[in-house]
Amino acid sequence: MTCALGNLGADLPQLRPSPKMSSSAPNTPLAEKIPVGILGATGTVGQRFIQLLEGHPYFVVAAVGASARSAGKAYKDAAARSWKQITVIPADVASLIVQTCEPENFKNCRIVFSGLDSDVAGDIESAFLKADFAVFSNAKNYRMDPIVPLIVPLVNTSHFDVIAHQRKVHGLSKGFIITNANCSTTGLVVPLKALQDAFGPLSRVVVTTMQAISGAGYPGVPSLDILGNVVPYISGEEEKIEIECSKILGGVTADLTGFSNLPEMKVSASCNRVPVIDGHMESVMVEFQKCPAPSIEQIIEALQSYTSDAQKLGVPSAPEHAVVVMKEADRPQPRMDIMIGNGNTVAVGRVRKCNIFDVKFSLLSHNTILGAAGSSIMNAEVAVAKGLI
Ligand SMILES: NC(=O)C1=CN([C@@H]2O[C@H](COP(=O)(O)OP(=O)(O)OC[C@H]3O[C@@H](n4cnc5c(N)ncnc54)[C@H](OP(=O)(O)O)[C@@H]3O)[C@@H](O)[C@H]2O)C=CC1
Numbered sequence: 001m002t003c004a005l006g007n008l009g010a011d012l013p014q015l016r017p018s019p020k021m022s023s024s025a026p027n028t029p030l031a032e033k034i035p036v037g038i039l040g041a042t043g044t045v046g047q048r049f050i051q052l053l054e055g056h057p058y059f060v061v062a063a064v065g066a067s068a069r070s071a072g073k074a075y076k077d078a079a080a081r082s083w084k085q086i087t088v089i090p091a092d093v094a095s096l097i098v099q100t101c102e103p104e105n106f107k108n109c110r111i112v113f114s115g116l117d118s119d120v121a122g123d124i125e126s127a128f129l130k131a132d133f134a135v136f137s138n139a140k141n142y143r144m145d146p147i148v149p150l151i152v153p154l155v156n157t158s159h160f161d162v163i164a165h166q167r168k169v170h171g172l173s174k175g176f177i178i179t180n181a182n183c184s185t186t187g188l189v190v191p192l193k194a195l196q197d198a199f200g201p202l203s204r205v206v207v208t209t210m211q212a213i214s215g216a217g218y219p220g221v222p223s224l225d226i227l228g229n230v231v232p233y234i235s236g237e238e239e240k241i242e243i244e245c246s247k248i249l250g251g252v253t254a255d256l257t258g259f260s261n262l263p264e265m266k267v268s269a270s271c272n273r274v275p276v277i278d279g280h281m282e283s284v285m286v287e288f289q290k291c292p293a294p295s296i297e298q299i300i301e302a303l304q305s306y307t308s309d310a311q312k313l314g315v316p317s318a319p320e321h322a323v324v325v326m327k328e329a330d331r332p333q334p335r336m337d338i339m340i341g342n343g344n345t346v347a348v349g350r351v352r353k354c355n356i357f358d359v360k361f362s363l364l365s366h367n368t369i370l371g372a373a374g375s376s377i378m379n380a381e382v383a384v385a386k387g388l389i
């Protein structure tokens with residue numbers, strides 16, 4: 001899964017100058033919106049980008065890309081069968097002509113958000129990086145690359161500090177690549193970060209996931225496999241959760257050229273596909289290095305009071321609460337709780353003593369909002385606030 005991006009320094013095309021932007025007041029609309037492109041725009045994650053970017057205060061969708069199967073059609077026709085959002089396709093995007101995913105077709109964009117299938121994301125995202133775009137990827141291809149930040153905006157925006165080094169290595173002036181985490185990793189690391197900040201290092205984490213079908217994209221899991229059923233296997237998912245947590249919860253090296261992972265924190269994941277449309281549930285057990293461990297009351301307080309850097313920066317998509325702790329015995333539940341914080345909050349419940357580790361709880365996070373497009377957009381907002389765009 002670890003891929004080297006290679007030497008990207010040569011043949012940089014001249015891009016149009018980026019619009020004037022203010023990094024001093026990140027939560028107010030920019031004087032001129034930043035044109036963005038969406039790669040994989042017809043897919044499950046791409047659609048979520050289009051939905052979330054409608055009326056966005058910083059960004060405007062200026063180009064959409066997908067495979068040769070979709071290219072050349074108006075977006076509304078290319079996505080006619082696959083659009084599964086509960087809102088209609090925004091009118092200004094509906095009429096855009098879908099492009100093939102080549103940088104020259106996105107010359108009017110400063111940023112590209114990628115919801116590309118991982119089979120093609122590696123080469124395409126690399127081409128956009130080489131062409132000096134700011135690339136925000138949802139695919140797994142570059143997550144573990146030693147100079148690519150893997151950022152969950154409610155957890156580790158400090159990892160943006162490696163961008164200057166990444167630009168230097170690749171000979172870029174404005175471009176960079178940031179990746180999001182796997183959707184189950186994303187829901188997990190937010191409460192883990194709250195606990196790590198409050199009580200010090202974690203030694204062991206065991207997680208069992210119950211993942212929605214939208215996680216598999218469209219058309220995804222056949223209905224006959226999933227209706228009235230549970231499938232106890234999602235290819236590659238357990239391995240991704242187990243390694244990504246360590247990079248995200250670790251720091252940046254002192255010279256800002258890479259990441260200091262947390263090999264001492266052991267994570268074991270078991271993943272299941274369940275017949276839910278949106279929202280990944282996770283059942284989590286945590287052991288602290290600290291002995292004696294904090295009390296359940298202290299743990300609940302730490303989860304509730306956790307405030308991420310994205311919230312402190314006040315970027316538009318940052319939720320009021322990174323974590324909400326639900327007190328009802330049978331919550332959170334996907335049907336009722338998935339849109340807390342507009343899909344960018346992690347709902348935690350059933351926080352209780354664990355007879356084997358120190359604490360156990362359930363969590364719910366939105367796999368295509370916080371777990372994908374929502375985090376990418378929030379990462380881009382943070383990049384604007386940090387003056388990187
Ligand atoms: N769904 C989720 O919850 C999450 C997904 N991800 C990741 O996000 C990415 C997208 O996932 P998802 O939206 O579910 O996948 P989908 O299968 O729903 O969408 C895939 C997209 O990639 C495009 N595509 C496929 N082949 C090519 C090609 N050769 N050239 C250009 N575009 C191509 C498709 O276009 P076309 O319609 O023309 O075929 C489509 O737009 C994946 O890497 C996935 O692992 C990450 C976190 C969560």
Ligand SMILES: N[C@@H](CC(=O)OP(=O)(O)O)C(=O)O
Nearest residue numbers: 138139140182183211215216
């Ligand atoms: N595998 C996840 C979604 C996904 O595509 O993850 P990743 O981007 O890590 O491959 C799911 O099925 O729910």
